[in-house]
Every structure is written in C-alpha cells, then in structure tokens.
Amino acid sequence: MLLRYYGKVQHLRRFFTVLLSSLVLSSALAQGVLPVPRFAKREGFTRVVLDLPPNTPYLVSYLPDGIQIRLTGVQAEALSGTINPQDVQSWSYLADPEGVTVRFKTPFQVTEQKGLKLLPLPPSEESASFRLVLDFSAAMLRIDPFLPPPLAFFPTNSQIVLDPGHGGSDPGAVGGVIEKEVTLKIALLVRDYLSQAGALVTLTRDRDVDLSPIKDRDLRARAAMGRPPQQYFVSIHVNSDSGGNGAGIETWYYTPQSQTFAQALQNRMIEMTGHTSRGVKRAPFVVIKETFVPSALVEVGFASHLLDSENLRNDVHLQRIAYGIAQAIRDQYPAVPINPILPVPPIP
CATH class of the missing domain: 2.60.40.3500 (Immunoglobulin-like)
Known part of the structure; x- marks a missing residue:
C-alpha cells in the first residue's frame, strides 16, 4: 500500500515538474x-x-x-x-x-x-x-555522391600490396559492421582504382579467408608479402572502443621510412571523406613492423560507434575512403612523362 502511494506521489511530482517547466518556458519566450x-x-x-x-x-x-x-x-x-x-x-x-x-x-x-x-x-x-x-x-557526416576521376597512370612495374585485415575465422571488430567485410570491400575498390591506372596489385586475401587459423602466423604471413619487388604495403582495418564514443580515421606506421607514407594516406582519406582526423601514430603492429617496404595500417572508422558504423555501411563513403588510399599511393610515384605526338613528315 505504501509503495503504491509513493508511486503516485512520484508520478504527480514529475507531472507538475514538467507542467511548471513548460509554463516557465512559455513565459520567457513570450517576453523574448x-x-x-x-x-x-x-x-x-x-x-x-x-x-x-x-x-x-x-x-x-x-x-x-x-x-x-x-x-x-x-x-x-x-x-x-x-x-x-x-x-x-x-x-x-x-x-x-x-x-x-x-x-x-x-x-x-x-x-x-x-x-x-x-x-x-x-x-x-x-x-x-x-x-x-x-x-x-x-561521426556525423554528409555523404555526397561521388564520381572518382581516373588516377594518373603509374610508372612501369609499380607494385603494391593491399592487406584487408582479418578474415575467415577472425571477424575482427564487430558492432554496427563486421570488420573483415568492410576491409575486403575497401581493398577491392582500392585494387580496382590502382589497376585501372596500370599498377600491379597483390591482395593478401581476396575473399573471406585467413592465411592461418593461428593469429600470429596469419599476421606474419601477411607481413612477409611486403618485400621487394613490392614497393608499398597498406593494411586496412576498422577500429573499436569499449565506450562507443570513438569516431574518425587514423593511420599507423612503425619504421621512419613509413612515416611520410602514413601521413599521405591520412591526409588523402580525410580530404576525400571530410571525416574527423585522429592523426598519424606509431606502433609496432606486426603487419607494419615486419615488412621490408614502406608500410602503414589505416583505421577507417569505428564499428563500435552508432553513426560511424552507419558511415561504413554506406557504399559512397567506402568509395571515398578507397579513392583516398589509392590517391595517396599514387602520390608516392613520379609523374609518367607524356610523349608528345609529333607531326608526320610529308612524303618527299
């Protein structure tokens, strides 16, 4: 009985609080x-x-x-x-x-x-x-339609490794999206942009598989592909945090010769997406520590964030990320000279 009475009192208190707040608000607005x-x-x-x-x-x-x-x-x-x-x-x-x-x-x-x-x-x-x-x-983004212009053609024998993170038995981060699915979509888009411009692209995986069921072996097998004659290595990932508040794009490197490359990737992805930049950072991740060419690991957004995962479900946003990565890779190569078309001499 007392509990029922207490509940009624609380209900009435809330009702009159809301009513009073509404009256105060209306009175203030009436006076401008x-x-x-x-x-x-x-x-x-x-x-x-x-x-x-x-x-x-x-x-x-x-x-x-x-x-x-x-x-x-x-x-x-x-x-x-x-x-x-x-x-x-x-x-x-x-x-x-x-x-x-x-x-x-x-x-x-x-x-x-x-x-x-x-x-x-x-x-x-x-x-x-x-x-x-x-x-x-x-993570609030306005994602406009996107028509990517062709990249400048690559010099002969330009070779790049793309590593879609996780795969097979390892889903990676799981939230509003599944990491292994997003990373493969982006990697295939980057491959297409680069291939159309004449680059030779190797994927560590091109479908939902892992390189080994043992995680350490899987990572080392990926890193082992980043060696000459390959010239650049990019590992693609999706971020996560326990609080669900993290959002944006960040890029990681390990060796000093990779720092400039990592910064170029970060700059181009932010330029293409307009997303929040979480900066360029250094860490000894296996896939960028044990390679033998300039390497970087990109975190393209957060599976744990309600809106950022919504971004990562948007195909246009993924295209923008992928094109930014492709642009940054192309930036590392010199311009290909264009041979002028000479006039045909007249027949004597």
Missing part, C-alpha cells in the same frame, strides 16, 4: 527572453534544443572549435554551462541590443559537411515555440 538550451546524450550523438519565439531569424557560423548561432530580436542573460566531453563541451550566451550570439564548443571541428545535423522545427500542437534541434557527433 532566450531560455537555457535543453540537451540529452543519445547513443552516438548529443542533441541540443534551442527554444525560440516564432520566426526568430538565425545564422549559423562554423568555428575551428565549434559553432555559433546569431539570433536576432531576442535577449538573454550572459549565461554559460557544460554539456559533455564527447560531443559538446560547453555553451554560452552573449547578448547585445540587437540579439544574442550562442556559442557551442566541440572537441572536433564542425563544418557544413560534418559534425552537426541541424533541424529547424516550426511551432506545432506539441510546442508553441520555434525550435532549433542540433545533433552533434564527430
């Missing part, structure tokens, strides 16, 4: 005063809602460390607060006689192509206010 932003952490992103009077003009600007929104015709106190370290670190209001500048600071760069999805919602039966809904995430 901007209430504090509402926010909630969702799986893979953080949602922030700005409640505004109807027809409030707004202008979004992108900053190196977040965004700012200029609101005209409203007022606010000079307020600020924190949200979370993953997606939106802080917010602030700066008012002047003509309106309010709202600033959101993020741990990653936001552009028109990445980091933010903005949805303006007009007044409705559920809410009398005009709402700006902002979803922030390092």
Whole structure:
C-alpha cells in the first residue's frame, strides 16, 4: 500500500515538474527572453534544443572549435554551462541590443559537411515555440555522391600490396559492421582504382579467408608479402572502443621510412571523406613492423560507434575512403612523362 502511494506521489511530482517547466518556458519566450538550451546524450550523438519565439531569424557560423548561432530580436542573460566531453563541451550566451550570439564548443571541428545535423522545427500542437534541434557527433557526416576521376597512370612495374585485415575465422571488430567485410570491400575498390591506372596489385586475401587459423602466423604471413619487388604495403582495418564514443580515421606506421607514407594516406582519406582526423601514430603492429617496404595500417572508422558504423555501411563513403588510399599511393610515384605526338613528315 505504501509503495503504491509513493508511486503516485512520484508520478504527480514529475507531472507538475514538467507542467511548471513548460509554463516557465512559455513565459520567457513570450517576453523574448532566450531560455537555457535543453540537451540529452543519445547513443552516438548529443542533441541540443534551442527554444525560440516564432520566426526568430538565425545564422549559423562554423568555428575551428565549434559553432555559433546569431539570433536576432531576442535577449538573454550572459549565461554559460557544460554539456559533455564527447560531443559538446560547453555553451554560452552573449547578448547585445540587437540579439544574442550562442556559442557551442566541440572537441572536433564542425563544418557544413560534418559534425552537426541541424533541424529547424516550426511551432506545432506539441510546442508553441520555434525550435532549433542540433545533433552533434564527430561521426556525423554528409555523404555526397561521388564520381572518382581516373588516377594518373603509374610508372612501369609499380607494385603494391593491399592487406584487408582479418578474415575467415577472425571477424575482427564487430558492432554496427563486421570488420573483415568492410576491409575486403575497401581493398577491392582500392585494387580496382590502382589497376585501372596500370599498377600491379597483390591482395593478401581476396575473399573471406585467413592465411592461418593461428593469429600470429596469419599476421606474419601477411607481413612477409611486403618485400621487394613490392614497393608499398597498406593494411586496412576498422577500429573499436569499449565506450562507443570513438569516431574518425587514423593511420599507423612503425619504421621512419613509413612515416611520410602514413601521413599521405591520412591526409588523402580525410580530404576525400571530410571525416574527423585522429592523426598519424606509431606502433609496432606486426603487419607494419615486419615488412621490408614502406608500410602503414589505416583505421577507417569505428564499428563500435552508432553513426560511424552507419558511415561504413554506406557504399559512397567506402568509395571515398578507397579513392583516398589509392590517391595517396599514387602520390608516392613520379609523374609518367607524356610523349608528345609529333607531326608526320610529308612524303618527299
């Protein structure tokens, strides 16, 4: 009986809290005063809602460390607060006689192509206010259609090894995608881009197999393929983390002669996808430590992240990653001279 009574009290408390909050919000908006932003952490992103009077003009600007929104015709106190370290670190209001500048600071760069999805919602039966809904995430990408231009032709006898990570009995990272499937798709795309430009491409696997059921032997067998006459070696992987917050692309190298190659791969993949760069790092992974040519291991995204795994299920995004890898490989070779077509001399 007491438990039932307690439950009713809690229910009534929640009801009146929501009702009071709604009344306070409506009163503030009626006076043209901007209430504090509402926010909630969702799986893979953080949602922030700005409640505004109807027809409030707004202008979004992108900053190196977040965004700012200029609101005209409203007022606010000079307020600020924190949200979370993953997606939106802080917010602030700066008012002047003509309106309010709202600033959101993020741990990653936001552009028109990445980091933010903005949805303006007009007044409705559920809410009398005009709402700006902002979803922030390092893995939020706008993936445009892609028509890859042909690569410049390779010099004669250009030889490259592509290593689609895992395979067979070893699925690799499993989450929104299965690593071994994504890495093979990307490797086959890279192979096609390179082959069309005249390169000789070797794959450590071209189907769902491993080179050995014993993991150490499998890795060493892959690395052993990275030796002359081969000239470059790229191992392709998908990342994962236990918290599910990691997103973006990173590239690893081990030997000093591989650092420049790793940086080129990272730069080209970020350029092609617009994704978040997690940088170039050094580690003694077997497949890049035991090769005898410049080698790098690319982590093309996170299977553990809700939105990043969604990116990795998008064929256009995979094409962009693959073309970035292919471009970086082509960058390592000199230009092929084009022989001019000489006029045919007249017959004497």
